[in-house]
Amino acid sequence: MTVNIYDDPDFFAGYATLPRSAAGLDGAPEWPALRALLPSLAGRDVLDLGCGYGWFCRHAAEAGARRVLGLDSSGRMLARAREINAHPAIDYALADLETAGLPADSFDLAYSSLAFHYVAAFDALLARIHRALRQGGSLVFSVEHPIYSAPGHPAWSEAGDGRRIWPLEGYMREGPREIDWFGARVAKRHRLMSTTLNALIGAGFAIRHVEEWRPTDAQIAAKPSLAVELERPMFLLVAAGRRS
Amino acid sequence: MTVNIYDDPDFFAGYATLPRSAAGLDGAPEWPALRALLPSLAGRDVLDLGCGYGWFCRHAAEAGARRVLGLDSSGRMLARAREINAHPAIDYALADLETAGLPADSFDLAYSSLAFHYVAAFDALLARIHRALRQGGSLVFSVEHPIYSAPGHPAWSEAGDGRRIWPLEGYMREGPREIDWFGARVAKRHRLMSTTLNALIGAGFAIRHVEEWRPTDAQIAAKPSLAVELERPMFLLVAAGRRS
Incomplete structure (x- = not known):
């Protein structure tokens, strides 16, 4: 990946304060929706691309993944994962998603949470994931929604009459974006929703479900x-199956 | 359809001034992209849902559709279609897309340009289209992009520093939207991109290509x-195939 920002100690300390870091999967409001897209994990071989602290790896292992x-x-993330989310069924390994070799025909599920928007060579990654999945295998992932990643100034704004608006611009201009996050400059890729979906289709996947995440009424209550998440989507969730 | 605004004489007169009305397919900047998604038309049976002036019907007939x-x-649109785009291979018929019965197993291509965003019962329409297509048949259509249809005030705005922005709001709130267009109040439906795609999958279609239309460099030149269309997409184009 082009980002190794997670190895920056100051950034890492800031990132650790996020609910999704400290509280694990339950700290991520989109987790129930992403979980609903997963196949049964019992007895399956699972790959987590961009595993971070290892919360999902542990979830999969505890759900009976083989x-x-x-x-x-x-490396800093992996050290923490091994510390707080170790399990006999889990192997953690250092790998750059841009180039990581993956064993062929070895997994029933490839999973990724909020990592693919850091990857520049997305088509190449999908080709490797497709090859690593067994026939009938699934790819389930989340990324930042392109409506969220597009603007040069991604912050709420006010219209003349005081309504809160998301100042969308540059949606059709794909490519690098840089944002400030926990005092660091973080580089990510803005990729259209259509580009993500066509890349999947081109790599041999069938699209099974697409979700522009919104909080449930219960979550908002x-x-x-x-509630502000109803104005624009922050996350895109996709479930796809190996088609060929 | 819930809109019969096209039968309003004043609206009709305004609509007639649009390049896509007067100049036909070549007056619609997204036509080359939509055309690129079409299967071969020669010898095929073609259905055009919301045919308007009949420009596409004539294109299909002249391309050898059976x-x-x-x-x-x-009715006003159809009268004009029969006047300017008559062809022995074409039948024009009055039908409300919300309820129109379609003959089973009768078409190789179902096509629709900028009509589905007026339809409230989209799932039901897709079920009828699926049934009307032959095995291996295609559905190719365009709709307003949900980024375009979401805002209550769909007009360019300026950020504090003078940048032009699209004031996005209410993206996740699906449902009716009303806009002023040629002096009339036009009712349409705001539907998420994910909702459109999941409806297709649920109806038995495989997604083949998704396009958030942008003008080509040559078109902008x-x-x-x-060029402003690079800030936010106006049209969504989809090609799907009958899967089952």
Whole structure:
């Protein structure tokens, strides 16, 4: 990956304060929706691309996965994963998603949470994932929604009459974006939703479900600040199956 | 369809001034991209849902389609279609897409340009289209992009520093939208891109290609005002195939 920002100690300290870092999967509001897209994990071989702290790897292992391979490009992340989310069924390994070799015909599920938008060579990665999946295998992932990643100034704005708006611009201009996050400059890729879907189709996947995540009414009732997520989507969730 | 606005004489007169009305397919900047998604038309049976002036019906007939059925909910539109785009292979018929019965197993291609975003019961329409297509048949259509249809105030705005932005809001709130167009109040439906795609998958279609339309560099060079379309997409184009 082009980002190794997670190895920056200051950034890492900031990132550790996020609910999704500290509380694991339950700290990520989109997790229930992503989980709903997963196949049964019992007895399956699972690959987690950009595993971070290893929360999902542990979830898969505890759900009975036969073997879980968690890959991440940050050694610091992996050290923490081995510390807090170790399990006999899990192997954690340092790997750059841009180039990582994956064993052929070895997994029933490839999973990735909020990592693919750091990857520049997405088509090449999908080709490797397709090859690594067994016939009938699934790819389930989340990325930042392109509506979220497009603007040069990704922050809420006000219209003249005081309505809160998302100042969309440059949606059709794909490519690098840089944002400030926990005091660091983070580089990511803005990729159209259509580009993501066509890349999957081109790599031999069938699209099974596409979700522009929104909080449920219950989530908004429990945490009213989430209501703003109805104005624009932050996450895109996709489930695809190996077609050929 | 819920809109019969095209039968309003004043609206009709305004609509007639649009390049896509007067100049036909070549007046629609997204036509080359939509055309690129079409299968071969020679010898095929073609259905056009919301055919308007009949420009596409004529294109299909002249490309050698065996039979073309153009449906529209506006009698005024159909009268004009019969006048300017008559062809022995074409039948034009009055039909409301919300309810129109379609003959089973009768078409190789179902086509629709900028009509489905007026339809409320989209799942039901897709079920009827699926049934009307032959095995191996295709559905190719365009709709307004949900980024375009979402805002309550769909007009360019300026950020504090003078950048032009699209004031996105309410993207996740699906449902009716009303806009002013040629002096009339036009009712349409805001539907997420994911909802459109999942509806297709649920109806038994395989997604083949998804396109968030942008003008080509050549189009922008010929008509610089099109450059603004790079800030946000106006049209969504989809090609799908009957899967089962």
